Amino acid sequence: MLPELGHFALILALLLAALQAFFGIAGPALGRERWIAAVTPAVAGQFVMVATAVGCLAAAFIGDDFSVRYVASNSNSALPLFYRVTALWGAHEGSLLLWILLLAGWTVAVAVGAARLPRAFAARVLGVLGVVSFGFLLFTLATSNPFLRLDPPAGDGADLNPILQDPALAVHPPILYTGYVGFAVAFAFACAAMLEGRLDQEWARWTRPWTTTAWAFLTCGIALGSFWAYYELGWGGFWFWDPVENASFMPWLVGTALIHSLAVTDKRGLFKSWTLLLAILAFSLSMLGTFLVRSGVLVSVHSFAADPARGIFILAFLVLMIGGALALYAWRAPLLKSTAGFEFGARESFLLFNNLLLVIAAATVFAGTLAPLISDALKLGTLSVGVPYFNPTFMLTMLPLMALLPLGIHAGWKRGRLSDSTRVLLLTLAGAVIFALTLCFGIFAHGAVLTPVGAALGAWVILASLVDPLDRWRRGLSLSRAVLGMTVAHIGIGLAVIALTSVESFTFERDVALGSGASTSAAGYEFRFDGVAPIEGPNYDGVGATITVTRGGAPVAVLKPQKRQYWVQHQLTTVTAIHMSRGNNLLVALGDDLGAGRWSIRIQIRPLVTLIWLAALIMAIGGAVAASDRRYRTARAPAAAPLPAAAGEQPT
Amino acid sequence: MNRFLLPMAVFVPLVAILAIGIYHAPEKDIIASPLLGKPAPDFSLPDLADAARTVHAADLRGRWYLFNVWGTWCGGCRAEHETLLEIRRANVLPLVGLDWKDDDAQARAWLTQLGNPYAVVAVDHAGRTAIDYGVYGAPETFLINPQGLVVYKVVGEVTHDVWTREILPRVPRAAFPGT
Numbered sequence: 001m002l003p004e005l006g007h008f009a010l011i012l013a014l015l016l017a018a019l020q021a022f023f024g025i026a027g028p029a030l031g032r033e034r035w036i037a038a039v040t041p042a043v044a045g046q047f048v049m050v051a052t053a054v055g056c057l058a059a060a061f062i063g064d065d066f067s068v069r070y071v072a073s074n075s076n077s078a079l080p081l082f083y084r085v086t087a088l089w090g091a092h093e094g095s096l097l098l099w100i101l102l103l104a105g106w107t108v109a110v111a112v113g114a115a116r117l118p119r120a121f122a123a124r125v126l127g128v129l130g131v132v133s134f135g136f137l138l139f140t141l142a143t144s145n146p147f148l149r150l151d152p153p154a155g156d157g158a159d160l161n162p163i164l165q166d167p168a169l170a171v172h173p174p175i176l177y178t179g180y181v182g183f184a185v186a187f188a189f190a191c192a193a194m195l196e197g198r199l200d201q202e203w204a205r206w207t208r209p210w211t212t213t214a215w216a217f218l219t220c221g222i223a224l225g226s227f228w229a230y231y232e233l234g235w236g237g238f239w240f241w242d243p244v245e246n247a248s249f250m251p252w253l254v255g256t257a258l259i260h261s262l263a264v265t266d267k268r269g270l271f272k273s274w275t276l277l278l279a280i281l282a283f284s285l286s287m288l289g290t291f292l293v294r295s296g297v298l299v300s301v302h303s304f305a306a307d308p309a310r311g312i313f314i315l316a317f318l319v320l321m322i323g324g325a326l327a328l329y330a331w332r333a334p335l336l337k338s339t340a341g342f343e344f345g346a347r348e349s350f351l352l353f354n355n356l357l358l359v360i361a362a363a364t365v366f367a368g369t370l371a372p373l374i375s376d377a378l379k380l381g382t383l384s385v386g387v388p389y390f391n392p393t394f395m396l397t398m399l400p401l402m403a404l405l406p407l408g409i410h411a412g413w414k415r416g417r418l419s420d421s422t423r424v425l426l427l428t429l430a431g432a433v434i435f436a437l438t439l440c441f442g443i444f445a446h447g448a449v450l451t452p453v454g455a456a457l458g459a460w461v462i463l464a465s466l467v468d469p470l471d472r473w474r475r476g477l478s479l480s481r482a483v484l485g486m487t488v489a490h491i492g493i494g495l496a497v498i499a500l501t502s503v504e505s506f507t508f509e510r511d512v513a514l515g516s517g518a519s520t521s522a523a524g525y526e527f528r529f530d531g532v533a534p535i536e537g538p539n540y541d542g543v544g545a546t547i548t549v550t551r552g553g554a555p556v557a558v559l560k561p562q563k564r565q566y567w568v569q570h571q572l573t574t575v576t577a578i579h580m581s582r583g584n585n586l587l588v589a590l591g592d593d594l595g596a597g598r599w600s601i602r603i604q605i606r607p608l609v610t611l612i613w614l615a616a617l618i619m620a621i622g623g624a625v626a627a628s629d630r631r632y633r634t635a636r637a638p639a640a641a642p643l644p645a646a647a648g649e650q651p652t
Numbered sequence: 653m654n655r656f657l658l659p660m661a662v663f664v665p666l667v668a669i670l671a672i673g674i675y676h677a678p679e680k681d682i683i684a685s686p687l688l689g690k691p692a693p694d695f696s697l698p699d700l701a702d703a704a705r706t707v708h709a710a711d712l713r714g715r716w717y718l719f720n721v722w723g724t725w726c727g728g729c730r731a732e733h734e735t736l737l738e739i740r741r742a743n744v745l746p747l748v749g750l751d752w753k754d755d756d757a758q759a760r761a762w763l764t765q766l767g768n769p770y771a772v773v774a775v776d777h778a779g780r781t782a783i784d785y786g787v788y789g790a791p792e793t794f795l796i797n798p799q800g801l802v803v804y805k806v807v808g809e810v811t812h813d814v815w816t817r818e819i820l821p822r823v824p825r826a827a828f829p830g831t
Contacts, residue, residue: 066727069727069731072727072730072731073727073728073731150730150731152766154727154730154731155724155730156725156727157727158725158726158727158728273656277659280659281659291670311673311674312674315667315670315671315674318667318670319667322663323660323663323667326659326660326663327660329656329659329660330654330656330657330659330660333656334654334656370669373669373670373673374669376672376673376676377669377672377673377676568725569789
């Protein structure tokens with residue numbers, strides 16, 4: 001019964017989404033108060049229905065109901081309870097349901113926060129979110145229903161893909177999707193502003209915390225995915241420029257541009273149409289990611305079961321959503337005139353460069369991701385684009401961005417008088433160069449040209465970001481959360497640049513064949529192979545090796561990498577063993593049995609790799625702090641009155 | 653041109669490319685199998701019905717057949733079983749099963765309980781033959797012609813649509829019984 005109930009709840013959710021979309025958009029357009037009043041109940045009802053559907057599917061997983069096809073394909077009675085719950089989003093249908101649940105959650109949050117917004121505007125925002133939700137619900141019900149029955153039921157399930165049987169499955173997709181879906185809110189704000197034909201600084205202030213929050217989640221989600229790939233796939237890489245990674249990275253780049261452009265619209269009333277375009281773009285790229293992953297158009301390690309019928313549906317939806325938004329943009333954006341101006345060298349000009357560079361970076365990733373598709377479509381043969389393309393082109397935009405960042409944060413709004421900060425900028429730059437030289441030639445004594453350049457720029461960003469906050473702190477002045485969050489996020493990006501440009505040149509990697517009791521030394525560490533022993537888990541067996549690591553005779557760690565054979569899918573997986581020592585990430589993976597007790601073993605010593613994920617986390621924390629600034633939470637003044645908080649910043 | 657139309661001007665060709673991408677997407681599965689157009693790998697394996705007998709791939713030559721890789725542990729195989737029975741009833745071409753890494757008793761019970769769509773089932777305990785066929789996961793189904801060449805490969809379940817739209821059109825009508 002429960003699966004039917006879930007299916008029915010999903011159908012009701014679809015109807016409620018349609019009502020939410022219709023009343024939310026038509027109500028304000030026709031000035032019908034009662035229609036507007038119906039929007040919020042529809043939002044609440046839709047959330048309850050979607051949550052019910054998710055609950056029913058979860059119950060089917062937990063109760064091993066193999067009469068449900070999706071459960072039979074992605075679970076097994078031997079699967080531990082924890083993974084039976086997370087298996088819910090382990091494949092296409094359920095992950096789509098997770099997407100919808102998170103969208104419904106965001107929509108409820110917007111409806112609650114919308115108490116501070118003008119009623120008509122709030123209704124439009126919720127209406128646009130209703131359109132998005134309707135599309136995804138229809139997609140799920142029409143092509144990807146997770147509640148379909150198997151008749152007669154399967155005796156047991158086909159099991160969850162062993163690679164997904166990892167605690168990271170519990171956090172990576174929900175956090176990543178929260179970020180993706182969060183950009184739908186910025187998109188809805190943009191569409192609502194265009195429908196209204198009005199976009200002012202207040203609009204930017206409403207939009208900013210939502211966008212920054214979504215961005216923080218996306219940052220966290222991408223970093224988690226990267227960390228997962230690092231320890232699970234066993235190759236010791238942290239970023240592969242895989243189409244699906246790129247699909248999450250492109251919205252991140254454009255989203256980063258958007259939060260900066262929104263700052264300009266908020267503070268100075270400029271970049272209005274550009275901000276709108278970025279809001280449309282950020283969400284469009286999230287949707288495009290969904291399309292690429294699920295349509296079978298691109299081949300990737302992450303792909304879901306490819307199905308062209310799903311591809312056609314999503315493409316039609318993309319055309320309606322994005323095409324509609326872009327048509328609205330072409331029609332309405334010309335009405336939004338920015339009256340203020342700024343001088344070259346003012347903060348606005350640096351933020352303009354920031355936006356250009358980030359959008360160019362997103363465009364290069366986009367081109368690289370779609371190049372195989374275009375080459376295929378034009379019958380130019382199969383083309384493969386990888387690291388040799390992505391790394392240099394990405395650096396080409398990111399390094400200038402880092403060089404401009406310290407200048408931008410020390411430039412004032414409106415007027416280009418950077419000369420006031422020359423001394424501070426030069427001092428911090430000198431400090432950064434000393435740091436980079438020490439790191440490259442003092443500590444590691446080698447490294448590519450990129451490393452000192454990247455390390456110097458990263459350090460400069462950090463030092464220059466710290467100057468003003470430290471100065472205010474020393475003088476006992478308060479620091480707004482917006483500025484504090486910005487500073488933290490900039491420190492995060494500085495650390496990320498240092499880590500990313502250093503990690504490759506300092507990495508030590510080696511594949512060795514060792515017999516039991518034999519040892520090998522690498523980068524000052526001694527690795528002794530103590531042999532392998534059989535292991536058995538709840539739904540797998542395999543072998544586990546013991547490797548004792550010492551440094552100068554002193555014990556460092558005992559690493560236990562494994563090779564597992566999962567019973568149901570007969571799939572072999574590698575579980576790497578990782579240990580942190582003196583800032584070095586020691587990674588050991590067990591390779592093949594070479595016979596006679598000898599095994600091939602991969603040893604990797606990566607200094608600073610942990611810093612990459614830490615830096616991303618710091619960025620996300622910075623975003624969260626900035627989004628919680630009191631400025632965004634103050635109750636709305638009566639509709640007509642100007643906002644006192646903004647008055648001081650109005651251009652004169 | 654109105655510069656606000658520019659994003660739309662970029663979007664339209666992109667949609668065209670994606671549409672072409674979808675149009676070609678089904679072919680990707682086919683290209684993915686290096687076996688297409690090549691002889692189906694040879695094997696000699698025990699017969700599920702009678703372990704004393706052996707199934708030789710060479711004996712299957714001379715007619716069209718479907719080679720279906722399955723196992724009782726495989727959920728997708730359970731899902732496609734109805735379609736396999738439908739194919740058997742259609743009586744156009746025989747199904748040859750490869751019972752992959754399975755328990756013989758369970759496999760026999762499965763066929764007794766659900767109905768047996770196969771003309772013959774070869775048993776591959778070690779999984780060697782599945783490796784020869786490049787099997788990536790069960791179920792997988794290969795369409796093989798009288799010369800023993802692999803004509804088409806289905807990754808995942810054979811559905812009614814796959815059977816009527818992908819498999820049947822590839823078999824010449826002359827090969828149908830009664831024509």
